Amino acid sequence: MAIKTKAGPKKIEISINGKAATVVEGTYLLNAVMDAGYNVPTLCHHKDLTPDGTCRLCLCEVEVNGKKKLVTACNYPVRDQIKVATTTDEIKKHRKNLAEMYLGRWPNVEVIQNIARLCGATDAEKYKSELTDENPKACILCGHCVRACNSFMIQDILGFAGRGIKRHLTMPFGDVDPHCVGCTSCSYVCPTGAIQITDDMNNPVDPELIRSHGMKVNAEMANLDALQNRMREVGTANIVEVMDAYDLLPVHNFKFGKHPDTHKIDSKVMKSKYFTQGAADACWLGCSMACAKAVDDFELKTGPYKGQKVVVDGPEYETAAGGSNMGGFDLDFIVEYNFYCDTYGIDTISFATTMAFVMEAFEAGIITEEYTGGKILNFGAMKETLECLHEMARGDGFGVEVGQGVRRLKEKWVKELGADPGFLQDIGMEVKGLEFSEYVSKESLAQQAGYAMAIKGPQHDEAWLIFIDMVNNQIPSFKDKAEALYYFPLFRIWFGLLGLCKIVWNDVAPADNSKYPPQEAAKIPDHVENYWKFFEGMTGIPVDEDKMLLQAERVFNLQRLMSYYLGYGTRKDDLPPLRAIGPATVEEYLSREERYDRQMKEDMGIDPEARTVEEKLSITRDYRYQQYNKVLDAAYKRRGWDENGIPTVERLKQIGIDIPEVMALLEKPEQ
Amino acid sequence: MIVVNNKEKIEWYEGMTVQDVLDKMGYVFPLITVSVNKQLVHKEDYATYEVPDNANINVFHLAHGG
Ligand code: SF4
Ligand code: SF4
Ligand code: FES
Numbered sequence: 115m116a117i118k119t120k121a122g123p124k125k126i127e128i129s130i131n132g133k134a135a136t137v138v139e140g141t142y143l144l145n146a147v148m149d150a151g152y153n154v155p156t157l158c159h160h161k162d163l164t165p166d167g168t169c170r171l172c173l174c175e176v177e178v179n180g181k182k183k184l185v186t187a188c189n190y191p192v193r194d195q196i197k198v199a200t201t202t203d204e205i206k207k208h209r210k211n212l213a214e215m216y217l218g219r220w221p222n223v224e225v226i227q228n229i230a231r232l233c234g235a236t237d238a239e240k241y242k243s244e245l246t247d248e249n250p251k252a253c254i255l256c257g258h259c260v261r262a263c264n265s266f267m268i269q270d271i272l273g274f275a276g277r278g279i280k281r282h283l284t285m286p287f288g289d290v291d292p293h294c295v296g297c298t299s300c301s302y303v304c305p306t307g308a309i310q311i312t313d314d315m316n317n318p319v320d321p322e323l324i325r326s327h328g329m330k331v332n333a334e335m336a337n338l339d340a341l342q343n344r345m346r347e348v349g350t351a352n353i354v355e356v357m358d359a360y361d362l363l364p365v366h367n368f369k370f371g372k373h374p375d376t377h378k379i380d381s382k383v384m385k386s387k388y389f390t391q392g393a394a395d396a397c398w399l400g401c402s403m404a405c406a407k408a409v410d411d412f413e414l415k416t417g418p419y420k421g422q423k424v425v426v427d428g429p430e431y432e433t434a435a436g437g438s439n440m441g442g443f444d445l446d447f448i449v450e451y452n453f454y455c456d457t458y459g460i461d462t463i464s465f466a467t468t469m470a471f472v473m474e475a476f477e478a479g480i481i482t483e484e485y486t487g488g489k490i491l492n493f494g495a496m497k498e499t500l501e502c503l504h505e506m507a508r509g510d511g512f513g514v515e516v517g518q519g520v521r522r523l524k525e526k527w528v529k530e531l532g533a534d535p536g537f538l539q540d541i542g543m544e545v546k547g548l549e550f551s552e553y554v555s556k557e558s559l560a561q562q563a564g565y566a567m568a569i570k571g572p573q574h575d576e577a578w579l580i581f582i583d584m585v586n587n588q589i590p591s592f593k594d595k596a597e598a599l600y601y602f603p604l605f606r607i608w609f610g611l612l613g614l615c616k617i618v619w620n621d622v623a624p625a626d627n628s629k630y631p632p633q634e635a636a637k638i639p640d641h642v643e644n645y646w647k648f649f650e651g652m653t654g655i656p657v658d659e660d661k662m663l664l665q666a667e668r669v670f671n672l673q674r675l676m677s678y679y680l681g682y683g684t685r686k687d688d689l690p691p692l693r694a695i696g697p698a699t700v701e702e703y704l705s706r707e708e709r710y711d712r713q714m715k716e717d718m719g720i721d722p723e724a725r726t727v728e729e730k731l732s733i734t735r736d737y738r739y740q741q742y743n744k745v746l747d748a749a750y751k752r753r754g755w756d757e758n759g760i761p762t763v764e765r766l767k768q769i770g771i772d773i774p775e776v777m778a779l780l781e782k783p784e785q
Numbered sequence: 786m787i788v789v790n791n792k793e794k795i796e797w798y799e800g801m802t803v804q805d806v807l808d809k810m811g812y813v814f815p816l817i818t819v820s821v822n823k824q825l826v827h828k829e830d831y832a833t834y835e836v837p838d839n840a841n842i843n844v845f846h847l848a849h850g851g
Contacts, residue, residue: 581846628818
C-alpha cells in the first residue's frame with residue numbers, strides 16, 4: 115500500500131552580489147549569504163537560536179519583482195527569486211553609524227569592538243553619554259539569553275524590561291525566579307560574560323566540557339526536533355502511526371502489526387484532544403527534550419475515582435500500543451487504563467500484554483465467561499478490561515488471576531483447565547516471566563534475540579534493532595546481527611549505569627549524521643561522544659569505545675551470572691514464544707500469506723504451492739526457530755558465552771571479573 | 786525494476802522520483818537518509834530527484850525504540 119509521505123521543501127534560485135545561488139525555500143537570508151561566502155556583521159544573531167532581528171546590523175538589500183528594500187537578513191526567510199546586495203554604500207553607512215552607537219555605549223566589550231572594526235567605526239566618543247558602560251562584561255542587550263531560556267529550556271525566566279534606552283535584562287518582577295533550573299544555557303550563549311555561573315553543584319571535574327556537549331543537545335532540540343521526531347510536541351507517542359505504517363504496532367496480542375483504527379489513537383489525536391501543551395511533565399526540570407506529556411482535567415469513567423477530574427502522566431507510546439494490542443482503539447480508554455495503572459502501581463506494558471493474552475485465550479475458548487466472572491473478554495472489551503484492572507488492585511475477582519501475568523496463567527490453565535500447553539506457549543508473550551513490550555518482532559531476527567536474550571526479559575532497552583535489521587537490511591549476516599547484539603546492549607547498559615536517559619541518544623539526531631557510513635551512523639557517533647564527554651567531565655577519566663565496552667561488559671556479565679544463579683540465565687531462558695518470531699496461527703499466516711509464501715520460496719527454497727496452510731505454518735515455524743537458534747549461537751559466541759549461554763571463565767578473565775565472588779555464581783545455580 | 790535496501794524489489798517507471806519510492810514503500814519515519822546508487826539525496830530533492838531504472842536505493846532509518 116502506498117502511503118503519502120511528506121515531500122521536502124523546494125529549492126529557489128537567487129542572486130547574491132550578482133552571483134547565482136540555490137537555496138532551500140525558507141532558508142534565512144543570512145545563512146544563504148554566509149554559505150555563499152560573504153561576511154555580514156551580526157550581533158543579536160546566534161546560530162542555534164531563533165532570530166529576532168533587533169540589532170539591525172545584518173541589514174541587506176533585497177530586490178523582489180524589481181522593487182528594492184532593506185531587510186534584516188537574519189530573520190528574512192527566502193521565498194522568492196530575489197536579488198541580494200550585502201554591501202551597498204547605504205548599507206555601509208548604516209552599519210557604521212549603528213556600530214558607533216554600540217561602541218559609544220559599550221566601549222570595552224570585546225564583541226562590540228570587533229563589530230566596530232568590521233564596520234569601520236572608530237569613534238568611541240561620538241555617542242558617549244551617561245549611559246556609557248565601561249564594564250568589559252556589560253550586558254549588550256543581544257537577547258541571546260532570553261531566547262536560549264525559551265527555546266532550549268521552554269522557560270521564560272529571563273526577559274527585557276523598560277523601553278528604548280531604559281531597556282534592561284531582568285528576571286520576572288526583578289527577583290531571582292525559583293523556576294530557574296540552573297541549566298546555564300543563558301550564560302553559555304552570552305557573548306560578553308554578563309551572566310556568570312557561580313555554582314557547580316555536583317562538583318564536576320570539567321563543567322565546561324559537560325556544558326559544551328549539553329548545549330549541542332539543547333540546540334538540536336530547539337532546531338531539529340520539530341522536523342524529526344517531535345519529542346517536545348508529542349513525546350514517544352509520535353511513533354504510534356509510524357509503527358502502524360511499518361507493520362510493527364502490536365494488534366490483538368501481537369498477531370498483527372497494523373489496524374485500520376490506529377488513526378483513532380495516534381499522536382495527532384493525542385495532541386489535538388488530550389495533551390496539555392506547554393505544560394510538559396518533564397521527567398526532571400531542565401531537560402531540554404521534555405518528552406513526557408500529561409493530560410489535564412481528564413474525567414474518569416470507572417473505578418474508585420469515577421467522576422473526578424485528574425491529571426494523567428502520559429500516554430507514552432508503549433501504553434498506547436498496549437491499547438492496540440488489547441484491541442482498545444480508543445484514547446479515552448487508553449488514558450484511563452494509563453491513569454489507573456499508574457495509580458495502582460501496575461506496569462502498563464505487563465498489564466496490556468497479559469490482558470491481550472487473556473483475550474486471545476478467551477476467543478480460543480480456553481477460558482469462558484463463566485471462568486472470568488461473567489466478563490466477555492474479546493479483543494476490544496475495554497469496559498471489562500478496566501474492571502479486571504480494578505479487581506486486580508482490590509484483590510478480588512478474575513482480575514486477581516490476570517495479575518499473575520502470562521507465565522503463571524499458562525501453567526495454571528494447563529494444570530487446571532487442561533489447556534493445550536503448546537498453544538499457550540506459542541501465543542503467551544513472555545520470556546523469563548516478563549511480558550513483551552509493545553513492538554512486533556516477527557520480521558526482525560536480530561530484534562527477536564534482542565528481546566528474548568535481554569537479561570531482565572523481553573524489554574527493548576537492551577537493543578531495538580528492528581529498523582537496522584528488518585527495514586534497512588543493514589545487518590544481513592548472523593555475524594552482523596551478533597555484533598549489533600553485542601554493541602547496543604553494552605552501550606545502553608553503560609549509559610544506564612550512569613543514570614542517563616536514552617532519548618537524547620537517538621530520538622533526535624545531528625543534522626549531519628548521514629556523513630557517517632550506515633553501520634557507524636546507526637550508533638549516532640556524535641551523540642555517543644556526548645555521553646563519553648559527560649562521563650569525562652564528571653569524573654576526569656576519558657573514555658572511548660573500548661573502555662566503555664569493557665566497563666559495560668563487566669556489569670553485563672555479572673548480571674547474566676546472577677540471572678543464571680537465580681535460574682534464568684541459560685539457553686532455554688532465551689527462547690521466545692512462536693508469536694514473537696513468526697505466525698503462530700492459521701489466521702495469522704493467512705493475514706500475511708503472500709509475504710510468508712514468498713519467504714518460503716525465496717529464503718527456504720520450498721514451493722508453497724499445493725501445501726495446506728497448516729503445513730506451511732509448520733514449515734515456517736521450524737525454519738524460524740532454526741534461524742533464531744543460529745542468531746543465538748552467533749550472539750553467544752560474540753559475547754564470549756558458551757553454547758548454553760553461560761559466560762565462559764576465559765571471558766570473565768579477559769574482562770577482569772574472575773574474582774571468587776563472581777566465580778561462585780557459576781558454580782551453584784539455584785535451579 | 787529497482788532494489789530498495791538490497792531486499793525489496795519494486796517496479797520502475799519513467800519519471801519515478803525518490804519521493805515516489807518512499808511513498809510506495811510506506812516509509813514515513815522522519816529520521817531517514819536516502820541514497821540512490823550510493824549518491825546521497827537531500828530531503829529537499831526527494832520530490833524532484835529522478836530514480837534511474839535498475840537503481841539501488843538505500844533508505845537508512847535511524848534506530849528508534851524506547
Ligand atoms: S539558567 Fe536556564 S532556566 Fe535559568 S534563566 Fe538561564 S536559561 Fe533560563
Ligand atoms: S546577558 Fe548576555 S546574552 Fe543576555 S542580553 Fe545581555 S549580553 Fe545578551
Ligand atoms: S543579526 Fe541582529 S538584526 Fe540580524
